[in-house]
């Protein structure tokens with residue numbers, strides 16, 4: 001466990017985190033039925049009315065896609081919606097410990113699979129870049145472990161505004177748009193710790209190299225189709241975009257190795273109507289003032305598992321409180337508390353821990369799910385136990401207790 005003390009042995013993360021009366025998006029089920037407080041005719045509503053008049057009715061999925069990611073007017077495209085002044089808060093914005101433990105997860109998997117000479121860390125939907133920043137800090141602090149490994153960072157982000165914020169967080173500078181029309185990346189730079197970093201609009205554009213993939217609160221913003229009155233549930237939500245991305249991840253991992261870690265709120269094929277909106281830390285009717293509120297639907301992990309089509313093994317979903325406990329969150333919290341004599345920082349750390357772990361808060365609603373090559377779970381050629389002819393894979397951290405070999 002000493003690694004948990006070493007990761008972040010320096011000062012606490014400079015970024016003051018949220019002390020959290022704000023809303024996290026996993027909180028409520030069902031579409032809002034609140035009174036229409038904001039009935040403004042937004043540019044997005046005008047766009048949708050024009051579209052429907054010209055080409056006919058649209059599906060719920062098309063509505064969600066247009067509202068969130070339309071390149072001209074989409075909710076995600078031109079604003080920073082995270083944090084106190086935004087519409088919702090996420091785990092990495094609440095506590096630095098969250099990202100640190102995920103950083104340790106990637107290093108632990110890298111070690112368990114033979115310490116490749118290079119890897120890409122690929123994050124889907126990186127928000128403000130806070131999570132990647134916390135992971136990179138762990139990579140720096142465990143530099144002696146990673147010193148011979150060539151690491152590069154690859155961010156898949158549709159939002160122009162958020163990609164600018166990510167560049168400021170991770171590279172501490174504005175990065176110009178890529179001029180080379182042949183480049184699959186739309187921005188390229190170097191992080192403050194000297195690691196190459198690139199931005200893409202689509203996972204397909206990321207080089208197909210040995211990679212660790214991360215998606216935190218990404219799958220829940222992908223458009224869902226809604227069906228009623230089939231099988232045993234009276235509502236069913238299906239997210240084909242999530243299926244396409246899982247298939248792509250599975251193919252890549254089966255081909256080159258690596259792993260994908262997916263964290264989100266969701267269910268294992270049991271929930272019904274979860275489509276909802278958030279605006280200013282309040283639940284928001286999905287049809288009111290489109291383009292001004294976030295839209296989301298719970299992730300169906302059973303669907304993700306099916307979409308992997310047996311190409312890779314899957315683990316989870318396990319609840320956030322279990323995953324973080326297995327990763328050693330208690331030890332890490334103690335290290336940080338022992339190091340801090342600032343009462344407000346200590347209070348922030350304790351409140352952040354409670355928010356992440358409390359079953360009534362984010363502890364039970366959020367889940368972790370992983371895709372791994374089959375040989376990672378059933379043994380591979382690089383891990384031979386001296387007394388056995390068969391390889392002995394180490395347990396996958398988070399889904400079992402972290403074992404640091």
Ligand SMILES: C[S@@+](CC[C@H](N)C(=O)[O-])C[C@H]1O[C@@H](n2cnc3c(N)ncnc32)[C@H](O)[C@@H]1O
Pocket residue numbers: 068069076082090091092093124125126127128131156157158159162201215216217218221222
């Ligand atoms: C709910 S935010 C989560 C941000 C961050 N992962 C966190 O936990 O703080 C969703 C992120 O996904 C991005 N995003 C939404 N749809 C996307 C898409 N189709 N392709 C790539 N990024 C997308 C958004 O711009 C944003 O960065």
